[in-house]
Amino acid sequence: MSPPPAIHPVQRKRRRYATLLLALTLVAGVGGVQVPSASAATVGSTELSTGWAFRSANTVTDPGATISQVGYSTAGWNPVSLPSTVLAGLVANNVYQNIYVGTNLQSVPDLTGQNWWFRGQFTAAAAAPDQAYWLRFKGISYRAQIWLNGTQLDADAVGTMAVHEYNATNAIRPGALNALAILVTPPAHDCKDLSFCTVDWNPEAPDMNAGIWGTTLLETTGPVALRDPYVKTVLPLPATNAADLTVYVDALNATNAPVTTTVSATITKAGYPTVSVSQNVTLAANERREVTFDPAGYPQLHVTNPALWWPYQFGSPELYQLSTSATVAGATSDTRSIDFGVRQFTDYRSTVNGTSFVGYKVNGQNIFFRGGGYVWDMLQRWDTKTNATHIQYVKDMGLNTIRLEGTLGNEELYDLADRAGIMIMPGFVCCSAWENDNTWTIEQEQVANASLDSQLRALRAHASPFMWNYGSDQPPTAAHLSMYKNTAARLHWQNPTVDNVATWSNANAGMKMDGPYKWEPPVLWWDTTQSGSAFGTTGEEGTEAPPPLESLQKFIPAADLWPIGATWNYHAGKPRSVFDNITVFTDGVNKRYGSTTSAADYSRKSELQNYENSRSFFEAWNSHEYTQSFGVIFWMLNNAWPSVHWNLYDYYFKPAGGYFGSKKANEPLHIAYDYKTRNVYAVNSTLSGRSGLTATTTVYNVPNLTQAYTTTVPVTAAANAATQVLTLPALTGLSTTYFIRLQLRDATGAVVSNNLYWYSTQPDVLANKKNWYMTAVKTYANLTGLNSLPSNPNLATSVTRTVSGGQETATITMTNNSPTNIAFFLRPEITAGNGGNEVLPVNYSDNYVSLWPGESTTIRATYQTSDLGGQAPHLRTRGYNVPTTSIPVP
Template sequence: MRRLLAILVSTLTLVLAIGVVDARAATVTSTELTSGWALRSATGLSDTGATVSQVGYSTSGWNPVSLPSTVLAGLVANNVYQNIFFGQNLKNVPDLTGQDWWFRGEFTAAATSPGQVYWLRFKGISYRAQIWLNGTQLDANAVGTMVGHEYNVTGVIHPGAVNALAIRVTPPAHDCKDLSFCTVDWNPEAPDMNAGLWGKTLVDTTGPVALRDPYVKTVLPLPATNAADLTVYVDAVNATAAPITTTVNATISKAGQPSIPLSQTVTLNANERREVAFSPVHVTNPVLWWPYQFGSPELYQLSVSATAGGAISDTKGIDFGIRQFTDYRTTVNGTSFAGYKVNGQNIMFRGGGYMWDMLQRWDTKTNAAHIKYVKDMGLNTIRLEGTLGNEELYDLADKAGIMVMPGFVCCSAWENDSGWSAEQAQVALASLDTQMRATRAHASTFLWTYGSDQPPTAAHLTAYKNVATALHWQNPTLDNVATWSNANAGMKMDGPYVWEPPVLWWDTTKAGSAFGTTGEEGAESPPPLESVQRFLAPADQWPIGTAWNYHAGKAGSVFDNTTPFTAGLNSRYGTATGAADYSRKTELQNYENTRAFFEAWNSHEYTQSFGTIFWMLNSAWPSVHWNLYDYYFKPGGGYFGSKKANEPVHIAYDYATKKVFVVNSTLTARSGLTATATLYNTPDLAQKYTTSVPVTAAANSSTQVLTIPAVTGLSTTYFIRLQVKDASGATVSNNLYWYSTTADTLGNKSNWYRTTPKNSANLTGLNSLPANPNLNATASRVTSGGQETVTITLTNTSATNLAFFVRPEITAGNGGTEVVPVTYTDNYISLWPGESTTVTAAYQTADLGGQAPYLRLRGYNIPTSSVPVS
């Protein structure tokens, strides 16, 4: 099993006899190979790997690339295919999977030291590869997109000199037929199926003993958290052909806390890889890692070293958190659902399904923007359905207190496992081993899902769980996340996946509503017009047609259009008259939809609901379906609706029962609060009803505080304004709804992705709001460390008119595009006559592109204006 699961080690070993290990220290380094690479099709190239991997081999006519890179990413970088995300240009890229591809590069290896060993490591090759170094084949069949591959190349390397590495890649098959990355139906498949060296390529040097995969398992004496038992594990690898004795030293440390030293001496057999497990250490009063809104995500450090012959042979270090996730089950509506606790506290996980760029291009800035946006929306979780391997994202999640929910993907060879070949079974287990090793040490990882829509077969599930046991996996697991295929799954996946009116989330008699625990559900979410203009030509922006639908979902799927969303928009807000009108109404509909989604799940927490994932968090390319923020990081209605719903203390309206809830998502109780509900007519803002009640918002809980009664004399479209204020009168939560005396209703027709609406709310009264040119704005900035913070003050000086759904944006230049990524303390703001509010925006100075910042104001009933930021 170890041979099956462990990272492959070449037989090219350094022979050192026991007892004669040189006491002088070897060089311990790790170098990522990024530059100096070239890519070309293997078709028409008769040279073998033995030739291509010779130093000095000419790559004239090849495409220069930087690693990591997929095949298509490399070709796009060389303008072989241009602007492929615009319109339907992706269709012009031919199928790139019917041929092999060569990646070739040269690098200078570190000079040799006594007893030094050289390692070549690949974090991700898709799908299979032949690997050659300096004319020698290291592997004839390195298979598995998610499998790490490692080779001891000491006998092949040219120390202190130039070396040549060549990898012949065979792409995965289309239609998700290989155990690779798979985008199912949420966008077109990449023409190369993400073939290539998508993960890091590393050359490491160590002494005769190398260390791998350090890990600290943390166990708390729950419900108490005043102590912790920590068990340190690390694999030690003997790189020699003879037994060797090594001392493995470990230190657990954190600033302000006492350090904990550990040591163990072991003798490894020739070429042996062995797990070194230290006796558990007991820590009193540990500083715990907490998810966002629950506390600080505190991290400890583990440093590990191995000595051989009196000299340092290798070192490794990781950050880890002392925390413990546990699960429990509760039956709701006759089904058993999973709930989760962190450090003994109930936690409502709420998040979105993460998707990397279609060409798997990412960098630190991109990863950091995702984490920043997740946190800014008040979410605490990212789901990775098969998008495994972006390890920097895990590191950033650890530091931000964002939980990570990894697992395998649906609707592909991963779930069609009853007919796996012997190789596929091996690849699946090796993939799990690699990815669990990469995630198990992270404080942010709270759950692993072995399957998505369907569970693996019993035999494969048992094998998976054996891997987890062998790796001392410390977090809960689920067999899959869909009760429709497995009544005991613990999570449901009953849709919807297209737009529904807000009442659906609240009506717990309907599929997809906020009861139980859900692995995913979501809706179409067209982005703001400014983003649409970046990927569709003017003629394709309106009317909606083929090019628009090409960006909706996979062709031929039920998601290759946005008809349900558009039908809802036209019937509720009034038929759109053009691209601009469609976009402004889209922002309203996205806002109310995602706000209601998270409000319903949060308001039912721990009694009916236990966790939810919005499908999706972001998009792999410019998309009009499934995202909380768009491909360009421009925040829109869905983003700010989520942010509003998930604020730390929030007041929410139940569209189904007219109940009002106050949700406290922190571990600190709030007393002395007052909740107010007021109803206003449109367009004159005549007040028709108001009530106030005292509120104590218990920690980590939802409290029903009032019910809005039937009110007579309401206009067809009216406003519901909910507010929570503290004892000093300061606003804690301010939430405005627009609704109708003719409410949305749902029909009885339902399938796996939709419940068909029956009647629509009449929100067209919003179109009759008086124009309000009397919104004053000032904006000033402070710059520090490359970041700018802009303070925006908005004042509605009108004596009679509302300033509705106002969108302040910081733009790069007067009339330029919004600077992104950017965060605002609030947005899509509505101000009553005479009201004023202050909003802050934060962004990086570099993202202005040398332009001066301007504040642009847009709104549903205000003229667009722009003022310089002072």
Template sequence: MPSRPTIPRTPPPHRLTRRLITMLFATITLVASIGLVHVPRASAATVGSTELTSGWALRSANQVADPGPTISQVGYNTAGWNPISLPSTVLAGLVANNVYQNIYVGTNLQSVPDLTSQNWWFRGQFTASATTADQAYWLRFQGISYRAQIWLNGTQLDANAVGTMAAHEYNVTNLIRPGALNALAILVTPPAHDCKDLSFCTVDWNPEAPDMNAGLWGKTLLDTTGPIALRDPYVKTVLPLPATNAADLTVYVDAVNATNAPVTATVNATITKAGYPSVSVSQPVTLAANERREVTFDPAGYPQLHLTSPALWWPYQYGSPELYQLATSATLAGATSDTKSINFGVRQFTDYRTTVNGTSFVGYQVNGKNIFFRGGGYMWDLLQRWDTKTNAAHVQYVKDMGLNTIRLEGTLGNDELYDLADKAGVMIMPGFVCCSAWENDNTWTAEQEQVANASLESQMRALRAHASPFMWAYGSDQPPTAAHLTAYKNTATRLHWQNPTVDNVATWSNANAGMKMDGPYKWEPPLLWWDSPAQSGSAFGTTGEEGTEAPPPLESLQKFIPAANLWPIGATWNYHAGKPRSVFDNIQVYTDGVDKRYGTTTSAEDYSRKSELQNYENTRSFFEAWNSHEYTQSFGVIFWMLNNAWPSVHWNLYDYYLKPGGGYFGSKKANEPLHIAYDYKTRNVYTVNSTLTARSGLTATATVYKIPDLSQAYTTSVPVTATANAATQVLTLPALTGLSATYFIRLQLKDPAGAVLSNNLYWYSSQPDALGNKKNWYMTAVKTYANLTGLNSLPANPNLATSVTRSVASGQETATIKLTNNSPTNIAFFLRPEITAGNGGNEVLPVNYTDNYVSLWPGESTTITATYQSSDLGGQAPYLRTRGYNIPTTSTPVP
């Protein structure tokens, strides 16, 4: 059955004068007095929502002979079933019961059989609240994959609830047992493998989940209301751009009549924010039996919805992400029938187009200011497990890396992530997925068309109320067909979607897409990002995604690759690269880069220390190239990927275990608010100011040092004014001769007092990287590799001094780390301080450092702080472990 039937609309309230509204109330009273409208008694219904998480069990339908009407009876015997908590996919439930163990280690996932060839029963019991007069009960399923038959207390609610991303809702007032136990039975049919259904799809990012994420992945809710229920409140905000000193708000909320008779109610909406005037509006609504209707409050009919001097929601680094609160209620005869509340932001995203290298690319503005989006592609856990702590870590890591965007390519439905992004000022870039049934829409069945439209409706309703989404992509690699695109856009219009949209994000399939997806997806030297326009993946235009392999640090590799398979690189490593039998099922291209640039690796430890260097320089250069051309030739970038769905050696800025490594800290360096960057192609030096505040009186210094003796080969300084929200070329290094094979370039940006604002060290070669002519959609061949082996000849430096102190407040610890290079002649290169759980233990995770992978010249010192939760120490004492490319590893207790 359709989750949200289309309901005829009534004329908007602003067409009524106050006198007419008064007359309408009088008419309603008269109609009610003669019995044509149901007027409930003035006794308050129980209003609330309960998530049904416990009391559930899971079993294969092949092992259950009883039918749904029997299984959905209270007291049904579930002996032999697997107890689970919701939300849960089939495989997550089986793993929780140790049916399959350590499936992320080695190649153990291969031992899990195909779980999609059978149906699965989910059964649960719950106690419903006691009834009151005119009380209604609703069952709501925010995510079932892929199709389900649903029974409650022996009665079938739905014979075909289909669509992974489509929400399903049922009025169960006449079936519920108030104040007593109730039973739900849900027979789930999994999605088909190879992304043949309109389900979640991980394409070639990792092996497919053996169950294709079948199950109740979203929340299962029991709502209680009076005769009128409210759904999907939303505030659309419009600013008088370019001015931002006012805002027009339009409030929308759906009202649903739970009864079989007409009902009249008053719908109320109140907008509040501490320190700002409150706004309250209301209007009467008469709904026909079982009618669902959108109720609208706009400034034309309710002038109080025109705000002056509003508090604006700004993305990270642009300002504060201020949020307002909307509280809606429906009242009948003086009693509350339902309430719904949301947080929302007063902000307006707009888009514009600029032609670069003959192609039209999209750029975005927020509140009239250019916004350069930069972020990564987010992935849920392979079994779609998540929790508040993990969600919060993702959002915090994004901010810590200086990013401002999370892309969701079909990974939709994690409402808590949206909430956290709203509060953090992190933008969300949602849309449908590529390379699957979602893009094979020219062969859709009638049911698939219904599922696609219901999925868009459900997901847009969930997203539109949030401040963080800034756009929507109807397609990824391919645009939908014209007919389906029209249907999608009609849905967006009907839902008052207030943000820009794109048809898809790949100009290779749609010249007017506005974004490119031209790769690369395998490792390339830093040069490629700067080589514009010769390389299609270089930093010009707007890109929906591109990225490289990224093996995590050794400590993480040891968690999922058994010791016997850790070296040499072989089948187990490759199994954790990309989807088997895809072009990404190995990391040979990346390994060639490590071996041929840094020297042939001899062990897993040696490989890891060198790959950390390569990850750092690559992601730093990636973001620097895009940032340094912002608003002139580049307008937004997504690194593929932000994180991994399971332990992987391909595509991430931080690994599955949330351990920050070279890619993380390279990104953090590149995206610092005020930054100085080096162009590998032209030798230009840029400053990038990612804030809305200009900085003047600065000095940029560039110095070239030979290796290993650190003798200066060149130095220069120039005055700099860092324009707000812009990149500026400040100098060009000359072509130098007589350099060592490997050398350092040190860039520094200082304020008028001489304090260092940005400190950036490059290692490069007089034999630079050179790209070949052979290329395809996922890589460009490398003709010549830079010689970076000189780093291996840096003299050992045992003269690094470390000290650390700690403060603890409300369960959070802050360790203040001081590193001093006491050597009179030698650099302390690529230092990695870590807070570990115990002496020799693993790094405490998640963790945030103010800086890391730092290098110190003779006599220099730096102070770094690390923040983490005491509980993540696991009862161990904290230690400071310090490593470096040319210093010994030490471990010091943190007092």
């Protein structure tokens, strides 16, 4: 049943508010059938972001009816721009400072034991005949009382992820100042409410993200408003030379009398035929009705040779535009537009090691999803640049997917993903009230279903979401799963779904979640007898990932930087969880690379370990694609605050070992080494096959670089597939630490993939001891030979720069002029000033590269001039055995 337009279905005690709702939807001059004027009403949408203040309700004695009067004094309140959580507002007002540094967050008191008033004033559009005014709240956490100009619109708006909307026509003051007052009740700690939850990823926010976190909108329409347009696209698979488009849009009657409206939809794309459809609809008083245009009734919605939306590395993410409008008596009453993609995701099942796993296809082609788990800032602060950088980094690492485990509602991220061809994997969060649904109250059932309704409406319009998870670690109860699926069907959700993503709780989940969540040596990913190895489909798994020294120095005070102690641990996982330390990772560093003696030494070695770990992680999953593996999510993509646990890039967007290891593994055409079997694979992640290739494998002793073995074989890399090209034989007489160099060349001899491994005659050996978050290591590889590499001061560097439109590209050339020594693990960086920090965000065409004697390479770095902060750019170059140098970028 569709809800009346003045209140969201999650809200309780509807009968109690029936009189109020009727009063709010009354418009002047109604009596029988509504006869609208031909004069056009104002149609528009204004974000109410400025002119707000907030304060603890403990210090406010006036009621909402008074606070929501124009002119009410907010002297002593904190000014705030919306959206904002309570803590974000307090930090913006310097009530709490540097809360991400050291253990300062511990000094912020619990902010959830009190309510919080948010108050703002705005000017409404002038009155026009048949003008309707709507207030729309995209996110309030967790419940609220809402007042407008002394009138209570809602006594109990509940649900962080539920959109709350009100027809405020009779309470608004057209053409004049209006006042809104919102009394927010925070969510409970320990994820006991159906709100946002970061589980054990970091400390809980002291306010549990209470506040007005989503956009607040004043929308103006005529007597009929439109909501939630959506285009369902169906292809005649396996053919893709046509598409059936079905257009849906909700029409709402803002009046208490019947209204007849003409609803129209137009689909456009430059270079393609325009499609237009319309129909007349008579809406009963206050009715909300879905209007449908399908190919059966509108043959023009069957289109031929459409431009398809393809994910990254598969093709271009082409988008169309849908424009919808409602007219009444010849006047425009409302308009809504969206961009959408013509594409179709389907799923299939394959059995591996006795378990059924889900795989996906896009437009009839197998698609191996690979990505990371995204989380927004702990205080839910983001902006266009932040969102764009996440998408940019995901693409740069060769990933094609972002998983949203409960971090739903950043709609700009969806828009950017649509345009970039990045797939979105959304769903509800684990380990919280969302999964303790066998004890839900009636209100919680309503909140959960309203949350799904709101979030699916936002997601379904986008090309990027390819599926939906109803649950994470555990599936919902049968009754709630049925409720969810009925809602998805009612909303025409066309993408595949899974009940949850963990086979340990549901044998038919289709995805596994067997860990690990702590560091493991690279061999684990390849050994398919191990939990977490590269077989099947995984919803998440990952390792600790301390950021490089430059980032560590930003959030760990100098006195706490070494040795590793309580401050480091506070920036690991949630305190008092099994993730509140990085001991397992540190043991790996010390026992494989040699005992660390300082924060700088630790960082230098941990970068090596992060690189080899993330590279092998994705290589293993990619090399088994479609035969043993079907999709993978690294836990996590990024962090909610400066962290030493779970990320491919750190909070400050500094790309480091994990980032560049992932980038190497996921390059479009890649050559990879299997630590378990010694097989070498060519992985082609595009839809174009490559022939005439050759693969060369060479083994070198360390530190003298004497060649112990080499072979070259011809390679044909089939499209969208992994191909085993050779097996490295067991070798004897090697140095304890040695190099394996893999190179893939095209028919001209140009290197298309260059990959260097460092390993040991004493390999990593896993123990039999394991649990849900890790497998113990019995024997560690001896990689200390890297510390014996001769110092190489003979690296020559040069750099040039081009500037265009505020963006700079530095072209860096590095040449190893040593006749005998490798330049190992080189890290060129563009810094803001001589000796300054690396300019961030930044993209490099490659990094952490190694050069043999006489070799040269060219790397491009791209960044924004504004991110230099007025400093002149410099090129800083360092390496594992190369002294640090810095030269100006001309």
